[in-house]
Amino acid sequence: MTHRTTRPRRTAALAALVLVLTAGALAPAQAAGPRRQEETPAATEYTNPVTAGFSDTYADPAVIRGKDGWWYLYATSDPLVEGGEFGLMHVSRSRDLVDWEYVDTIFDEDTRPGWATATSFFWAPDIRYVDGQYVLYYTVTDTVLNAGDDSAIGAATAPTPTGPWTPTEEPVVPPRPDGGGFLWTFDPSMLATDDGTRYLYYGSYYGGLWVSELDETGLRAVGEATQVAVNDKFEGAYVLERDGWYYLMASxxxxxxxxxxxxxxxAGRSQSPLGPFVDHEGVSLLxxxxxxxxxxxxxxxxxxxAGHHAVVTDLSGQDWILYHAIDREDPWxxxxxxxxxxPTLMDRLDWVDGWPVTRGGAGPSEGPQPGPVSGSLLGLTVTDPAEGNVLRGSYRADTDPQSGGHALLRGRVWTREAAPQEVHVELDLRTRQPDPFVLRLGRGSNQVEVSVDPGRRELHVEYGHGRFQEEVTAAIPPGYDLSVWTALQVHLVEGEVRARLSESRLGDVVAEVALDLRPGVLRSAPLEMVGRGAHVDNLSVNAAHEPVTTPVAEPQAGDVLLEEEFTDADLAGWEWVRQDAGARVEGGALVWPVGAGDLVGPGGTGGVLLHEPPEGDWIVETRMTLDLGDTEVRNYQQGGLIVHADDDTFLRLGHVAIWNTRQVEFGKEVRQDGFLSWGGHTSGPPADTTWLRIHHTTNDAGEHLYRSALSTDGQTWRWGATWTLPAGTDARVGLYTGGGASPATEAVFDYVRFLSVT
Structure with missing residues (x-):
């Protein structure tokens, strides 16, 4: 719980502590005069995929910053390279999130969990730091506990991010029977919250996404599980906390x-880690x-x-999303x-209107990109703050088995140079003393002070103006052990200071406070720290990142280029491929019974009604009413828009029944590398009457790009995936239905419009 007060400054106790700590301490050297620090760490640059240096494929990435200052990246058990063998999950490491080097597999045949079958795969690792040790959660696809494929969630512990790993003697989440089979218990993701509770999210299409509370060790699920997302829609859950909201992101x-x-x-969000999670329009993931x-x-x-992701924050406070994706020209x-x-890709993750979005909505990057901030200003050696005589004051160098070299504070310590006015500070802290650890930024009455108080078990932030101060306090959970390494992040920008304690720096919260600042509070000054017996490592001071808060532009429809309102029963200008005798023009609409035919697979049997599109860029739109019921299984009745070159080369955007769900799907069928391949992007929730759009443009290579959109009111659009067709493809555009004749239903198309793009 957080509370805030405004009252006369209460600094006497902390001032006395400083005097006590420095009275008999080492005599500090004279600090250089404070000055504005304008330099920035050497800029990193990267090009996706970031794992190209050591692997051909590195799927289902999970990432953590170790207490030794390295970032570690974990992956599922596919072969690393063409012609390689399946591994038992993988780990690599990097100093800057850009250049990665391979380390090893997680298990070998002697260390793999004994309750997994010899033929089991190990998928989708999730890495966390829990009570002073590293915990890796992972999927076991088949156990010895039951006959048949009975997936479960396992865990392994280690003192370092690279092992040695000790698997638990039984699953964290055991197989979950469902009649004659088992629910898919895949893709674990852990979250620690500020009341001291840890949760594990897991699940997949068959059974949906669920969350269970973990016991105090983090190694066993307890209590009743709660469903947080419907089946047949999501997998690869990842949950983080931001600004009082819990964000459930899933593929x-x-x-x-x-x-x-x-x-x-x-993504969906909730003010409870148990949900319900809803999207920006208030639609539940359930x-x-x-x-x-x-x-x-x-x-x-x-x-x-592009999917199955993790989120990590760089040393300026900027979030990054790491995920796997497929090169469409080299997919196997x-x-x-x-x-x-x-392979694993990485891109900037922005927050626009309270929602996470990759590169402001631009999606995966191709070509050189500005990289994360991974160093520090002020001459600090991030992984050993005691190195280089950069800090001034009372401290000494120390070492630790997990973190390596670091600084042991014995009183007041400060940097030689001034920190930026808008600044992001990170450090790892551990202490066995009851005395507070204090971090100060700014100067005079406008100084901002952050304290971690083990005695009071509080995270406290205050700043003063004249005779008065503003302050806010959050409780540190009673069971949390501050004698193990804990991350402290302080983000200070004009108008706000935010401080967070966390175990893993992965959207998990031990305690967090935020305090609004009055205008003009910020002052450039050296960073100060005060602590007796406080160990500090991985200290970085950087200019706070400049957030991107404006989304990239989406296609805008202009004038009508061509319109069909279905008043002509002869459908002049249109051409059938396999005409459906039941389709008819009636009441100013095309009424088309949904039949059993389908285009997917060799030898398409579904009917298609096509028209030549305009030249250049355009948007095609239709309004379709289609009653597919509520939750009964009606696989795969559907109807919508289609881009059709031939029966093995097409795109279709439709309202479709997928088991118990109803979704808008933008799919593609293509023959490539000797295979006929079908797949789709699921865009969002349809209504009984749904507006559908496809935006067409071309790129510099002459390829045709088609992007999908849907609306349930004809005004607000959800834009989705883009598919491509090769340059020179002669594709027509139109309507389709199909996927199942029973129960009987009809798609009603009110119009088809081709619109210009503004």
Whole structure:
């Protein structure tokens, strides 16, 4: 719980502590006069995929910053390189989140969990720091506990991010029977909250997403599980806390369909870690017409199938999303056959109107990009603050098995140079003393002071103006052990200071406070720290990142170029492929019974009604009413828009029944590398009457790019994935239905319009 007060300054106790600590301490050297620090750490630059230096594929990435200052990246058990063997999960490391080096597998045949079958795969690791040790959660696809594929969630512990790993003797979440089979218990993701509770999220399409509370060790699920997302829509959950909201981000659609993979990431949020999670329009992720705000989606460049992600924050406070994706021109590992080539990519994660979105909505990057901030200003050696005589005051160098070299504070310590006015400070802290650790930024009556008080078990922030101060305090959970390394992050910008304690720096919160600042409070000054017996490591001081808060522009419709309002029963200008005798023009609409035919697979049987599109860029739109019921299984009745070159080369955007759900799907079928491949992107929730749009443009290579959108009111649009067709493709555009004749239903198309793009 956080509380805030405004009252006369209460600094006497802390001032006395400073006097006591410095009275008999080492005599501090004279500090250089404070000055504005304008330099920035050497800029990093990267080009996706970031794992290209050591692997062809590195899927389902999970990331953490170790207490030794390295970032560590974990991946599922696919072969690393073409012709390689399946590993038992992988780990690599980097100093800057850009240049990665391979370390090892997590398990070998002697250390793998004994309750996994010999043929089990190990998927989707999730890495956390829990009570002074590293915990890796992972999927076991088959256990010895039951007959048949009975997936479960396992865990392994280690003193360092690279092991040695000791698997638990039993699953954290055991297999979950469901009639004659088992629910898919995949893709774990842990979250620690500020009341001291830890949660584990898991699940997949068959059964949906769930969350269970973990016991105090973090190694066993306890109590009743809570469902947080509907089945047949999401997998790869990842949850973080921001500004009082819990954000559940998860991937949707097929991860691994080669050149037609439409995997992408969506989000919902809740003020409880147990949900319900809803999107920006208030649609629940539990709805059978499931919601989800788009976080990451393919944009028509090289990368498709972008998903199964993790989020990490750099040393300026900027968030980054790491995820796997597929090169649409090179989607497979030739050996062993059938394995999708899914390297790890990284891009900036922005927050726009309270929602996470990759590169402001631009999606996966291709080509050189500005990279994360991974160093520090003020001459600090991040991984050893005691090095280089950069700090002044009373401290000494110390070492620790987990962190290595660091500084042991014995009183007041300060930097030689001034920190930026708008600043992001990070450090790892551990202490066995009851005395507070204090961090100060600014000067005089406008100084901002952050204290971690083990005795009072409080995280406290205050700043003063004249005779008065503003302050805010949050409780540190009673069971939390401050004698193990804990991350402290302080983000100070004009108008606000925010301080957070966390175990893993992964959107988890031990305690957090935020305090509004009066205008003009910020002053450039050296960073000060005060502590007796406080160990400090991984100290960085950087200019606070400049957040991107404006989304990239979306296609805007202009004038009508061509319109069909279905008043002509002869459908002049249109051409049928396999005409459906039941389709008819009636009452100013095209009424088309949904039949059993389908285009997917060899030898398409579904009917298609097509028209030549205009030249250049355009948007095609239709309004369609289609009653597919509520939750009964009606696989895969559908109708909507289609871009059709031939029966093996097409895109279709439709309202479709997928098991118990109703979704808008933008799918692609293509023949490539000798295979006929179908996959789709699931865009969002349809209504009985749904507006559908496809935006067409071309790129510099002459390829055709088609982007999907849907609306349930004809005014507000959800833009989704982009598919491409080769340059020179002669595709027509129109309507389709199909997927199942029973129960009987009809799609009613009110119009088709081709619109200019403004």
């Amino acid at each position: 949707s659609a097929n991860c691994c369909a080669g050149p037609s993979t439409g995997y992408s990431v969506f 709805d059978t017409r499931p919601g989800g705000t788009q976080v990451l989606v393919q944009n028509g460049n090289r990368w498709i199938g 590992l030739a050996e062993p056959g059938g394995v999708n080539r899914r």
